[in-house]
Amino acid sequence: MLFDASLRKELGRSFVGTLIVLLTVVITLMLIRTLGQASKGSVSPSDIMLVMGYTVLGYLPIVLSLSMFVAIIGTLARMYQDSEMVIWFASGLGIARLLRPLARFAWPLLVAIAALSLLGWPWSQAQILELRYQFQQRSDIDRVAPGEFQVSSSGDSVFFVDRDSSTLESARQIFLATEEADKSAVTTARQARLDHRADGQTWAVLEQGQRVEQLRAPDPGVRVSEFERYEVQLQRDPVGSPGATVRSTPTLSLLEQSADNANAAELVWRLGLVFAAINYVVLALALTSANPRSSRMGHIVTALLVFVVYFNLLTLGQSWVGRGKVSAPALLALLHGGILLLALVWLMARHYQWSPRRLFKRGVAA
Incomplete structure (x- = not known):
């Protein structure tokens, strides 16, 4: 219990530090992007901070997932390098035993990611759409800008x-x-x-x-x-409201209209963010290993590469569902279920120290 509490505390500190860095980068990029949209006349200059805030809120599940993934890999890598994992293994416990403290650390984040993906994402997109609609449909009087056509x-x-x-x-x-x-x-x-x-x-x-x-x-x-x-x-001030888009459609409505490819693709994206966050916990534990020659930055680079590959697969799967090449349940099962199965097999192989040579020797002895 003492080791579990110490591990969760260190994971928490690492997660907060990583989250602050990533949020700073994301906010900077979103600010530049929003300023570009305002210069092109897509959004009102007075709504820049609101649009940027809603945009960051929409992408917060991705930032939380990456922060959690990097925090777990970075913490486990430090434990390997400082020989703390040697004490853990010497006590008779395998690497799979670390799933319990990792799950205790990750479950609040997984709940937050699920809420933001299924509820926060469509709400933020609807707010951005409303702000853009109000700016684009403003009256002719409000459009007057001296010195500009x-x-x-x-x-x-x-x-x-x-x-x-x-x-x-x-x-x-x-x-x-x-x-x-x-x-x-x-x-x-x-x-x-x-x-x-x-x-x-x-x-x-x-x-x-x-x-x-x-x-x-x-x-x-x-x-x-x-x-x-x-x-x-x-022209008088406009009345009405903007039409709903797939991104701004509530998740329950997407479930009811999942027969449409566009709705199914958006649903795959939102559910995929949740399933990917769960898989990151298992992947982080399976990927991190002892290598005295590698630095801590090597593990971080590995984490970023795995995250980018997984994220691109999720985007590609969404595109396939949108084009009708594969159904949404099949993609969710093949992509996320396959990665989870691969990570669990990898983890069990390390836990029980499976290797082709040892399995071959056992087969010969039998």
Whole structure:
């Protein structure tokens, strides 16, 4: 019991340190990615921190799994190098006996990973989708950015106001290009103002300008007109909600609609994160071994390589299920069940010290 408590304490310290490092890296990468999306107009600059937070929350199961995997391998490698495992083996206990303290350490993390994968991931994706929808569907008034060409929410107009203009309430040097079914028009004006009317509609009143219209069939031609006052109705604030995507669909809904390949692929991804986290505990114990010539970083590199290979297999399996090449239950059984079986056989071979030479000698003796 004393050894188990000491092992779990060291695993906890190693896990926290690894988690802090990985979270720092992930947050930095997500911040750069979110800033890029904001510069392209995909998200609002004021929602950068929210989008980044939801994104990090969605990928937290992967970070927790990797942190747990690296912490277990790093701790066991140190015990081998400091000859603590020699004392463990000398007491008559095999390596498989370490599964109990590892399971006691890992089960809260496995519960958290399951909750984040099955519940947190779709919720965070739904929140990100809502923020992007609100920004993309904002009204034409909110789209005004002095000194920049902006496209209306309907996509049929492009407008520009002078950089010296603060808002559209009192703008100068306006450019407006519109596209309609029978004509296209370019309107310029020296100044503009907003007119909020009693019916709730908002009109942009352009003053002292010119309008050039390119007419199409059946009466093609060009019409140029000058005006002292010209009114353009602006689109009201949008209503409604964004449509649900596969990523933002709750897990229970995916189970009910698992006949669809896209839903089955997303379900395989979420369940795969949980099963992979369980397999990492067994894999870490089976992989770590005594090698005086290898440094601790060698074990960490091995852990990262195994994690990357497993993660790529999970991504590849999701793609196969989405294309209908394999069913979701078959993939879960073959991939995760196969890796768990391989890890258990490997662990038992080390626990009972199986080797081809010893098995051959026993066969000959029999």
